[in-house]
Amino acid sequence: xxxxxxxxxxxxxxxxxxxxxxxxxxxxxxxxxxxxxxxxxxxxxxxxxxxxxxxxxxxxxxxxxxxxxxxxxxxxxxxxxxxxxxxxxxxxxxxxxxxxxxxxxxxxxxxxxxxxxxxxxxxxxxxxxxxxxxxxxxxxxxxxxxxxxxxxxxxxxxxxxxxxxxxxxxxxxxxxxxxxxxxxxxxxxxxxxxxxxxxxxxxxxxxxxxxxxxxxxxxxxx
Amino acid sequence: xxxxxxxxxxxxxxxxxxxxxxxxxxxxxxxxxxxxxxxxxxxxxxxxxxxxxxxxxxxxxxxxxxxxxxxxxxxxxxxxxxxxxxxxxxxxxxxxxxxxxxxxxxxxxxxxxxxxxxxxxxxxxxxxxxxxxxxxxxxxxxxxxxxxxxxxxxxxxxxxxxxxxxxxxxxxxxxxxxxxxxxxxxxxxxxxxxxxxxxxxxxxxxxxxxxxxxxxxxxxxxxxxxxxxxxxxxxxxxxxxxxxxxxxxxxxxxxxxx
Numbered sequence: 177x178x179x180x181x182x183x184x185x186x187x188x189x190x191x192x193x194x195x196x197x198x199x200x201x202x203x204x205x206x207x208x209x210x211x212x213x214x215x216x217x218x219x220x221x222x223x224x225x226x227x228x229x230x231x232x233x234x235x236x237x238x239x240x241x242x243x244x245x246x247x248x249x250x251x252x253x254x255x256x257x258x259x260x261x262x263x264x265x266x267x268x269x270x271x272x273x274x275x276x277x278x279x280x281x282x283x284x285x286x287x288x289x290x291x292x293x294x295x296x297x298x299x300x301x302x303x304x305x306x307x308x309x310x311x312x313x314x315x316x317x318x319x320x321x322x323x324x325x326x327x328x329x330x331x332x333x334x335x336x337x338x339x340x341x342x343x344x345x346x347x348x349x350x351x352x353x354x355x356x357x358x359x360x361x362x363x364x365x366x367x368x369x370x371x372x373x374x375x376x377x378x379x380x381x382x383x384x385x386x387x388x389x390x391x392x393x394x395x396x397x398x
Numbered sequence: 399x400x401x402x403x404x405x406x407x408x409x410x411x412x413x414x415x416x417x418x419x420x421x422x423x424x425x426x427x428x429x430x431x432x433x434x435x436x437x438x439x440x441x442x443x444x445x446x447x448x449x450x451x452x453x454x455x456x457x458x459x460x461x462x463x464x465x466x467x468x469x470x471x472x473x474x475x476x477x478x479x480x481x482x483x484x485x486x487x488x489x490x491x492x493x494x495x496x497x498x499x500x501x502x503x504x505x506x507x508x509x510x511x512x513x514x515x516x517x518x519x520x521x522x523x524x525x526x527x528x529x530x531x532x533x534x535x536x537x538x539x540x541x542x543x544x545x546x547x548x549x550x551x552x553x554x555x556x557x558x559x560x561x562x563x564x565x566x567x568x569x570x571x572x573x574x575x576x577x578x579x580x581x582x583x584x585x586x587x588x589x590x591x592x593x594x595x596x597x598x599x600x601x602x603x604x605x606x607x608x609x610x611x612x613x614x615x616x617x618x619x620x621x622x623x624x625x626x627x628x629x630x631x632x633x634x635x636x637x638x639x640x641x642x643x644x645x646x647x648x649x650x651x652x653x654x655x656x
Contacts, residue, residue, distance in 0.1 A: 296493065301450070
């Protein structure tokens with residue numbers, strides 16, 4: 177690489193980091209939180225004794241997991257306008273990513289709820305707790321410990337998946353790199369820099385995951 | 399009038415009858431011990447008293463709450479029945495993410511809206527009563543099996559129930575901790591608590607029970623005072639069971655054993 181490439185990279189670091197801080201990271205956080213709410217609702221519907229709810233939840237998971245995220249994104253942003261529904265790029269991305277997390281995390285949450293022993297539900301009911309209170313105070317705190325590893329996977333995947341939003345004109349990290357690379361033809365340098373930033377974010381999250389697992393495991397001695 | 403009445407309780411899985419039209423009365427302030435071989439229906443009978451098990455039909459009355467299982471009672475009716483009793487489980491089922499004291503305050507505070515301060519005061523007193531005053535802030539995983547079970551008993555007491563149900567409270571314990579748990583149960587009996595206990599501890603039944611019922615094949619085969627049922631049983635099946643439990647080595651060979 178010659179000096180001008182280095183200089184371009186030096187000038188690109190700022191805008192790319194801005195793309196991460198103002199685009200990638202908030203997009204990830206908002207979509208993940210909304211996605212978890214959807215996932216919990218879908219998981220509870222799947223576990224429900226009301227059959228129709230189970231079918232609806234199963235259908236939702238099947239559609240989300242059986243179709244590419246990029247296609248889901250295109251349908252929301254490019255196809256819905258033909259039905260008269262026009263949604264801006266950022267909200268479109270949040271909707272697509274949240275629904276996607278909702279589908280994937282639902283199974284992780286369902287599995288983690290099933291991993292809580294039946295006796296915990298029984299004990300909670302004998303001390304008088306309602307279904308909702310039992311979930312909130314007894315089952316979910318214990319399920320969380322089991323759910324952290326798979327949910328962390330979903331979260332880290334989501335960080336990288338948000339790069340797909342560049343294809344619907346959301347100014348996030350990859351879009352910034354494209355914008356700077358296109359006029360200069362320095363694709364290798366800029367896409368590599370973008371890759372490094374993604375890697376740093378994801379590695380930091382992996383460390384955070386380990387800390388969280390230790391914290392949640394503190395009442396369990398093995 | 400008895401505190402608990404059970405009438406014609408019937409439960410079956412397909413052809414397998416778990417409880418065959420069982421009737422039982424439990425007097426207020428009495429200790430009733432249910433004994434019998436595994437699969438005899440004694441634990442199921444106990445779990446029908448608080449709606450954890452759902453028989454096909456039968457009537458359970460505790461105090462002024464009656465549940466008629468043949469009418470498919472809803473969640474609220476079962477909760478009303480359940481609120482009459484506290485339950486001590488074989489595997490204690492303490493909440494592992496809560497300390498001993500928090501296990502005791504969970505129900506009073508989050509189900510019955512008792513102020514936290516008052517629930518904690520009562521909780522500490524109950525832990526002291528079961529000999530665990532110094533373990534209030536310990537997590538269940540930091541306690542021995544016997545200590546966990548005593549927290550389980552205190553958790554049941556914290557609900558201020560009309561009676562306490564015990565489902566084989568000492569069966570999962572190391573032998574050296576069984577005595578501590580039985581001592582706590584004896585104290586409760588002395589204080590006048592109404593208790594229904596499923597157990598294999600025949601000595602405990604002899605010394606503490608007011609009423610003993612022997613179940614086999616979903617039926618109460620024989621019931622009466624400990625002296626009647628345990629010392630001079632009338633039924634062959636009762637005698638056979640007691641021989642096996644009291645002296646496992648002397649029992650006749652089990653035909654199911656290979």
